[in-house]
Amino acid sequence: MSASTACIPQLFEEIVSHYPDRKAVQFDKQSMSYQELNDEANKVAGKLLEIGVKPQQCVGVFIERSFQLISSILGILKNRAVYVPFSVEYPEERVRYIIEDAGIQIVITQENLMPMFENITGLTVLNINDIGQYHPLSDHKIEQQSYNADDTAYVLYTSGTTGYPKGVAIQHSGICNRLLWMKETYQLQPHEVLLHKAPIGFDVSICEIFYPLTSGAVLAVAKPDSNKNIRKLISEIKENQVTMVHFIPPLLDLFLDYIKPGDCESLRILVCGGEKWSFSLGEKTLGKLNVELYNGYGPTETSVGVAYWKFDGMYPDRLVPIGKPIANTKFYVLNEQLDYVKEGEIGELCISGICLSSGYLNKPDVTNLKFVSNPHNHDNAPLYARLYRSGDLVRQLEDGNIVYVGRTDGQVKLRGMRLELGEVENALLANEAVSAAVVLYHESGGRAFLSGHVVLSNGDHGPNEEQLKAQLKEKLPDYMIPNSLTLYSRFPTTLNGKTDKEQLKLLAEQ
Amino acid sequence: MNTQINAQAITDSVTRIVNQHLQSSTEIKQTDSLKERGMDSIVCMRIIVELENEFNIEIEDEDLLIENYENINTITELMSRLVAKI
Numbered sequence: 001m002s003a004s005t006a007c008i009p010q011l012f013e014e015i016v017s018h019y020p021d022r023k024a025v026q027f028d029k030q031s032m033s034y035q036e037l038n039d040e041a042n043k044v045a046g047k048l049l050e051i052g053v054k055p056q057q058c059v060g061v062f063i064e065r066s067f068q069l070i071s072s073i074l075g076i077l078k079n080r081a082v083y084v085p086f087s088v089e090y091p092e093e094r095v096r097y098i099i100e101d102a103g104i105q106i107v108i109t110q111e112n113l114m115p116m117f118e119n120i121t122g123l124t125v126l127n128i129n130d131i132g133q134y135h136p137l138s139d140h141k142i143e144q145q146s147y148n149a150d151d152t153a154y155v156l157y158t159s160g161t162t163g164y165p166k167g168v169a170i171q172h173s174g175i176c177n178r179l180l181w182m183k184e185t186y187q188l189q190p191h192e193v194l195l196h197k198a199p200i201g202f203d204v205s206i207c208e209i210f211y212p213l214t215s216g217a218v219l220a221v222a223k224p225d226s227n228k229n230i231r232k233l234i235s236e237i238k239e240n241q242v243t244m245v246h247f248i249p250p251l252l253d254l255f256l257d258y259i260k261p262g263d264c265e266s267l268r269i270l271v272c273g274g275e276k277w278s279f280s281l282g283e284k285t286l287g288k289l290n291v292e293l294y295n296g297y298g299p300t301e302t303s304v305g306v307a308y309w310k311f312d313g314m315y316p317d318r319l320v321p322i323g324k325p326i327a328n329t330k331f332y333v334l335n336e337q338l339d340y341v342k343e344g345e346i347g348e349l350c351i352s353g354i355c356l357s358s359g360y361l362n363k364p365d366v367t368n369l370k371f372v373s374n375p376h377n378h379d380n381a382p383l384y385a386r387l388y389r390s391g392d393l394v395r396q397l398e399d400g401n402i403v404y405v406g407r408t409d410g411q412v413k414l415r416g417m418r419l420e421l422g423e424v425e426n427a428l429l430a431n432e433a434v435s436a437a438v439v440l441y442h443e444s445g446g447r448a449f450l451s452g453h454v455v456l457s458n459g460d461h462g463p464n465e466e467q468l469k470a471q472l473k474e475k476l477p478d479y480m481i482p483n484s485l486t487l488y489s490r491f492p493t494t495l496n497g498k499t500d501k502e503q504l505k506l507l508a509e510q
Numbered sequence: 511m512n513t514q515i516n517a518q519a520i521t522d523s524v525t526r527i528v529n530q531h532l533q534s535s536t537e538i539k540q541t542d543s544l545k546e547r548g549m550d551s552i553v554c555m556r557i558i559v560e561l562e563n564e565f566n567i568e569i570e571d572e573d574l575l576i577e578n579y580e581n582i583n584t585i586t587e588l589m590s591r592l593v594a595k596i
Binding site: 225227228229230231232250251254258489490492493500503 | 530531532548550551552553554555556558559562568569571574576
């Protein structure tokens with residue numbers, strides 16, 4: 001089936017009809033077959049239909065990881081409604097904002113989380129624990145449901161650096177393109193297991209849940225607490241005999257620190273993404289596990305992931321590129337006027353293809369700014385009519401791979417020279433002793449300068465500040481060398497796990 | 511007397527582990543909110559593993575509640591309780 005006509009529930013139902021008895025989900029030592037999961041999802045779909053949910057109406061989901069989480073999402077999609085996840089970690093204010101912005105009238109939740117919605121008027125709150133009492137959607141009604149690949153499948157809210165979160169609407173055609181590409185690339189077999197552990201407000205969770213369920217493999221749902229204790233995460237991987245898992249770089253690093261030789265040998269595929277990671281982390285991974293390690297890249301606005309690169313320990317210059325585009329996707333490296341930059345120069349990564357979101361909910365101005373008409377679509381292919389400006393600065397290597405450099409707002413001018421902070425960071429990361437690097441631009445007391453911040457892979461046994469500076473000078477022009485370099489055992493992080501640059505900045509200015 | 515010394519030792523170890531993992535320019539005090547000092551889930555996981563090793567305990571699900579990790583004092587209380595169980 002081609003991606004442009006595929007819908008998640010339809011791909012899932014095809015598996016159900018061919019392999020009803022195959023194992024679909026496992027959670028806490030119990031499992032459900034594809035047929036059983038389909039029956040549960042039909043109950044949710046039947047209930048939603050009964051209370052009058054219309055196609056393309058947004059339905060909120062606020063449920064901890066469980067069997068019911070999966071059947072609820074499927075039930076919503078079977079109804080042609082739109083899945084809007086709230087991570088259980090979300091504060092009340094964010095939940096309220098999303099309910100209002102997405103016009104949500106119905107939320108599916110669980111008993112102990114119901115108080116969150118007590119004071120919100122005009123909201124129907126369904127308790128998923130009552131799922132057994134729901135009437136399943138009859139087969140007759142299912143036949144009447146004709147899925148439409150242009151329908152919105154889900155709306156995810158991005159944090160955004162300024163202002164309120166933005167709701168990104170993703171269509172079935174876009175996400176199914178990703179799912180079908182995963183199926184072809186990673187080739188999970190029917191008995192193989194993918195672990196779902198990401199918070200549902202993070203778009204990676206969509207692929208974690210639906211790649212196995214649309215390809216006939218097994219979805220293992222990690223218990224809610226496994227995000228809080230690495231020992232528990234490791235035992236989830238062991239108990240479920242997990243084949244494939246996604247990590248953000250700091251969690252992968254932590255995971256590797258605590259696995260023992262012989263642990264987690266069931267793992268075959270690791271995808272690491274969410275932020276830039278170092279070549280050293282790749283080497284550390286392959287040193288401990290016999291796996292294929294992939295870099296995963298993609299803005300939420302382009303259906304989870306659009307680029308991939310398989311880690312290669314022999315890759316030149318110790319680079320970790322985000323790689324090349326997935327199927328039905330094109331990359332352009334452009335300047336501010338949307339013209340091509342010269343070969344090998346830094347420009348903004350602009351993305352075109354079936355994966356593009358229809359835009360931000362209720363925000364036409366930002367939508368028009370970020371989603372523009374594609375000036376390079378010379379044969380007027382409808383698939384490539386629009387262009388998403390990612391705001392990510394990249395460079396294309398001679399072999400075609402794309403290297404992430406930084407954000408468009410990371411460009412600074414120092415003593416009249418334009419430079420990318422990300423370029424200096426990459427030069428630091430090229431050193432095998434360096435596992436993380438941040439370079440910051442300061443303007444204080446009437447002077448402008450750069451500060452470099454480095455985490456060494458081997459603690460005290462690596463190079464000192466002076467040695468690192470000397471190595472930088474071999475690679476970069478003088479004006480790009482940070483005035484100060486500071487070594488850390490670990491960077492401070494913000495609440496959502498990213499490096500806290502504000503705090504590093506304060507430290508450097510003291 | 512002995513428990514007194516133990517309690518102080520536990521507070522000291524917790525303070526050391528927390529400060530080691532939160533990389534702050536100023537020392538984190540016993541009642542400082544760790545969330546405000548930059549603790550996220552990954553740092554919390556690292557701290558939990560360190561605590562388990564330091565005190566030779568296993569922290570079970572019911573004790574992984576985020577309220578237990580609000581500040582150095584709450585972590586110390588939890589550790590004292592778990593150590594007493596051994």
